[in-house]
Amino acid sequence: MGSAVGSTVGSGDGQVLASAGGAVVGAVVGKQVEKAMTSRIAQEITIEMDDGSTVVVVQELQVPRFNAGERVSVLEARVGYARVRHEDYTASQF
Numbered sequence: 593m594g595s596a597v598g599s600t601v602g603s604g605d606g607q608v609l610a611s612a613g614g615a616v617v618g619a620v621v622g623k624q625v626e627k628a629m630t631s632r633i634a635q636e637i638t639i640e641m642d643d644g645s646t647v648v649v650v651q652e653l654q655v656p657r658f659n660a661g662e663r664v665s666v667l668e669a670r671v672g673y674a675r676v677r678h679e680d681y682t683a684s685q686f
Contacts, residue, residue, distance in 0.1 A: 637676050639666060649674045 633653045640646055647666055656678070658664060663679040 637664075639664060639676065641666070647674065649676050651675055654678075 634650050635653050635658070636648060636650045637658055638646060638648050649666065654677075658676065658678070664676050665679055667675045667677065
């Protein structure tokens, strides 16, 4: 859209520069709109696993919140993503 608006300004090299400038402005504005629409509150959870290793997961804030010392389950996917849930999981938590 920014490039389309910019291309209506000037002629020749000026039109090319205006089009490029419009594309940059459009990209910046688009990125800010996307950020505002997709932002969510997240939490970073550091978990000491039963084997002594440590796992850190960042995920969307869950209700009820996790408390220090609480037992949790870590669900891992093949592609390296993980999700934490309360040990006493019920279907209403997901």
